[in-house]
Structures are given as structure tokens and as C-alpha cells.
Amino acid sequence: DTAVSQTPKYLVTQMGNDKSIKCEQNLGHDTMYWYKQDSKKFLKIMFSYNNKELIINETVPNRFSPKSPDKAHLNLHINSLELGDSAVYFCASSQDGTAVYYGYTFGSGTRLTVV
């Protein structure tokens, strides 16, 4: 199936731990993104990579570090997890650099709960 797939779907972890969320797309898109769904259900851009290069880095704590080994993968690593990091994180991809014309294809989301 052509899609954006992210794993895990659910992640429960203790404060202070380090965790990663993986994302892969087989759509041939050049650009991938991480969005965070906040407590008010807004989708807020965190990072964007175009062909392995970081092009957008919004005001996100340094504990969050994206890694793109190739243009089909964009992983999100979070160090020293805090309670406030609990949220749903969505990976997405698009054909164009800022999803201006072609929009996004989203992964199914990862619900992160920090306890």
C-alpha cells in the first residue's frame, strides 16, 4: 500500500526517558514533516525536511531532534521526556516543499503519553 506509515501508534513512557517515533513514506515525495496536535487539537508544524535537508524548524525545544537518513524516512527523537510532551504527533509528506499546491498525506499519528 502506498502510504505514510509511522510507528509506534501508541507510546507510554516515563518522564526523563528518551524515545523515538519512526516515519516512512513510499509515495516518492521529497518533503516530510512532523506536526504536533496540541491540547486544543491544533496541528502545529514542528519540522520539515526536503530531500534529507532540514528546511523548517519551528520553535521546538532542543530535546526534539528530527533525523532523515533518506528522503523516504523522517524520524523524531525526543530526549528527557516531560509531561508536557504528551500529545499526538503526526508525520506527513508532500510533493512540494511547503505543501502549498499538493497538500499533505498524513500518517496515522502516534499518541505519546508521558507519565
Added chain:
Amino acid sequence: ILNVEQSPQSLHVQEGDSTNFTCSFPSSNFYALHWYRWETAKSPEALFVMTLNGDEKKKGRISATLNTKEGYSYLYIKGSQPEDSATYLCAFILSFGAGTTVTVRA
């Protein structure tokens, strides 16, 4: 990050009734506006891409219009059905609105 606003935040509609809601966005330097449908526990799915002033797009009972000069788009649902219950998001470049959550009562 651009200011994209949607109203109302939520709507309750009786099955068979029609409804509409709004997305407003910065009217300068328009590129394209996207509508997504987001069902609970799923990921947002693309509905429409609107690119030209006066555009009207239709998919079944759902349609959308675009006014780039005044910076708004309307989404219409005609003859609402329970399966139309979802949150409808609009997106302008990298920014999403907060969504309008539609609940259709049988």
C-alpha cells in the same frame, strides 16, 4: 506561521439538513487552500485543493468555494448524513485552522 481561522468551532446538524462553515486566511500572496476531513482516531484526509478565486469544488454532497480577494473559503454539506460527522480542517501553506467539528444526529 500564518493566521488561519475556522468558524464555528463545532456544529450539530440534524440528518438531512444542510450546513456550511468558514475558513479565513491571509488574502495577500495567495497560493492554494486545502480542505481536509479528519475522522476521530484517523489521520486527516485531503478533500479539496482550491487555487483560483471563485473556484468551486464538489465531492458528492460536499462542496467548497473560494474567495481569495477577501480571504475566505466556505465548505458546504448538503443533506448531512451521520457518516459526515468529522472535523473539517483548512490549511494555508504550513498553517492549519483549528477545525470545525460536525456532528450529524440521526
